[in-house]
Amino acid sequence: MQNKTDIKQYFINQFNEFEKSLNGEKSSDFHKVRKDAINRFAELTFPNQKDEEWKYTNISSLKKHNFSPAAVKANVSPETINKFLFDKMEHSLLVFVNGEFTPELSKLIDIPNGVVIGSLAEALKNNNPVVKKHLGKYAEDENYFFTTLSTAFTKDGAFIYVPDGKVVEDPIHIIFITKSGSEKILTQPRNLFVAGKNSQVTIIEHYVSDEDSVYFTNSVTEIVANENAIVDHIKLQEESKKAFHIARMEVDQERNSNFSSHLISHGAEISRNDFNARFNDEGSECILNGLFMIGDEQLFDAHTMIDHAKPHCNSHEHYKGILQDKSKGVFNGKVMVRQDAQKTNAFQENNTILLSDDAVMNTKPQLEIFADDVKCSHGATIGKLNDEAKFYLKSRGIGEESATAILIHAFASDVITSIKIPALRDYLEEIISKRFNG
């Protein structure tokens, strides 16, 4: 119990330091939002396993560390960034080092007029009306401990605005790199992506580290897909195995919009992803796909919710996990079909492969249906690699390791192949090969 007060009080104390670092910005309108948030934060409880949403996810080890924002600017070379780029892909690149936008490592290509791709800090400073209208409007933070923390400490993150009718052809690749050394750094990227009517954009959120250090990433991403907009979102997690990663993504979908999300993760010491999408109007489609590969004693948790608030919408959710060693996975996927949401089409599935007897998976696919004319299905499987298939491969001269790798590639393939960018698919195949080809 002592600890609980400690970590909360610790962050509240940090807020004073944080305020000082803001200098003149303290007087901005937005700072009131931060101050309100820290006051709400003081009323919240650190999540524990008595809470249904955290039942299988014990994050108490987070409390053992005193994380704080980076004291000095870290030096990251372009060579380090190059390691995380995808071959043969034209793209705009935003790089955030320890949470702060770093223009010298970033580049923008062929941006249509009116499109904004940049840092939230800059947009806040300029009182950008889009930010004012949307920031914090979707990621409700009355009850989310970590979202409230994020709101209170909002400073920087990626901000993308695509006005009505504009198409951003090349993907926007955003790299969040943490370079902490022995410092226990806390970064809180706050991202806002707004796609106007009839617009199209592809955004890759890529969390990386080339160190084995302890740090804490607490990110919140809000996405708005206006009428008939197409937004493809990919999140890659290639972080330190000792890192803590808590993330939330909120998606607001207007009429006839089309949103897809792919989460590909190597996990961290603990990673928790809350992905929520809401259909605010008819005719929309949402895809939530995920692939997580964890080992050692890693804990990975995907919590998703698709809210069919309106009729004639389609959702498709497929999460796949590959667990090694003593790792632990959690999938909690909820599809809510409200009374109004007739003609809903919802598919949800979670499949997990346990490569070790000590790995544990907790899965909870949930459907809540209040409409009566809908097509919904959900399911989950947990198992091992197919022995028959493995024997078949070996009988053709393929060794144990390759046979395992081939079957893992095959298991992951439907999530990977549903990503539209070939260069990214190649990158992911490479990641899987490196991990399982020994």
Add this chain to the structure above:
Amino acid sequence: MLLEIKNLHANVEGTEILKGINLKVNAGEVHAIMGPNGSGKSTLASVLAGKEEYEVTQGEVLYNGKNLLELSTEDRAREGVFLAFQYPVEIPGVSNTNLLKTAVNEIRKYRGEEELDSMDFLSLLKEKSKLVELDSKFLSRAVNEGFSGGEKKRNEIFQMAVLNPTLAILDETDSGLDIDALRIVANGVNKLKTKENATIVVTHYQRLLDYIIPDYVHVLYKGKIVKSGGKELAIELEEKGYDWVKSDKAEAVV
């Protein structure tokens, strides 16, 4: 001698299925192993391929003078043993091409040969797929997924053609095939026959042996070879049925 099986006993889940098999196969020969259901035919094929559920309790198997039973499944394949499965496994997400490319290159590596480059490999696949009249669209499809029974069996013989084994074991490759598919499969097997390799055809029916002419026929019953002879034995079996063997259990050795 290519293969010598001596007094082979094997259990499945504690039940003895093979009860002392003796068999000698020379290069250039085709042997047929026939027998009623449950006699141990498929068990023998699986033991030779190295399936783990089968426990060898007695006896030995020499292949090219090596102790076959000591080799892993993959090493047996790399040494030139091939099993055409009775029930080929469907592997979603793995293309035929990918399976064969990995297999060919791992086998070549084992033998100290250079890997095949993509062009050479593709032309090898195209050439061999003609042998079993397999449309080249099957190459990019997932292994056996959604294949008809006949396509699966043809795919087995196609893989055999690509891997070019020294000892091929065909486990009931004929079951469930219509006469056209049977002809295609048999034709493929016949074309692959050389003086250096041997084929063991495991079958329940004599029909396949009209197309693949065996040098020797063995009748397996209750885990033992109870009769051996030339191809005329298969015809005799077809006429008299397996009851004839069951009542006349004289043991024969080749």
